[in-house]
Amino acid sequence: MRIDTYKLKQLRMSKHWSQEQLATVSGLTVRTIQRIEATGKVSMESAKSLASAFDVEISEMLLEEAKAGTNREQLPIESTIEVIKDSFAQYSKFDGKASRPQYWLFFAFCFVSMAICTLISPALASIAGVLILLPLLAVGSRRLHDAGYSGWWQLFALVPLGIIGVLYMLTLESKKT
Structure with a gap:
């Protein structure tokens, strides 16, 4: 499963959280947060933890199939x-x-x-x-x-x-x- 890394970083920045703070709130390790933000690859359990930390639906954080082939360095x-x-x-x-x-x-x-x-x-x-x-x-x-x-x-x-x-x-x- 792939998560929209830009959306994840945007959610994290909107709460003014560092990666460490997000790790504490979500129950994940800092290394896991770094890996997810770098690659976008996430397990279902980690996605649930992140969605719970941000109080959003998992579907809001997932990378849409239409966007999956685009370069995320180029912002829409x-x-x-x-x-x-x-x-x-x-x-x-x-x-x-x-x-x-x-x-x-x-x-x-x-x-x-x-x-x-x-x-x-x-x-x-x-x-x-x-x-x-x-x-x-x-x-x-x-x-x-x-x-x-x-x-x-x-x-x-x-x-x-x-x-x-x-x-x-x-x-x-x-x-x-």
Whole structure:
């Protein structure tokens, strides 16, 4: 049986649980949680435990047969829109974690939005920049936490060439805690 790993991670992040916390709540081992999130392969007993931990039906977590052949690294449009809406909704939440796809999808949205606003009007670009700044800093802080760094490292973007180090940290894999 295969589980939708993106949905599982999304459920885990919505509760702000680490893999260890999910393991404790579900009664599974941390290694089992890591294996399930990496491969999507799950036994019926483990799927029941996870569904019980999240208080959802097992069918909501299973990978649909139509999606089974697609590459899960490419997020569906609905998920992309949800990530953008979620990033704006959590504009003031600087604690917690955000995955690489979550950060870079939001970053790409901000970049394209600013480019379009700049083409339309510099005044519109200024307004958009002010509106986008806080959510971008918040999701950046959560991304750095996920990579094992403090969100304050974003301040190095203010130093000449400091943005290179910040961008490097933002690209690092999630730190297994």
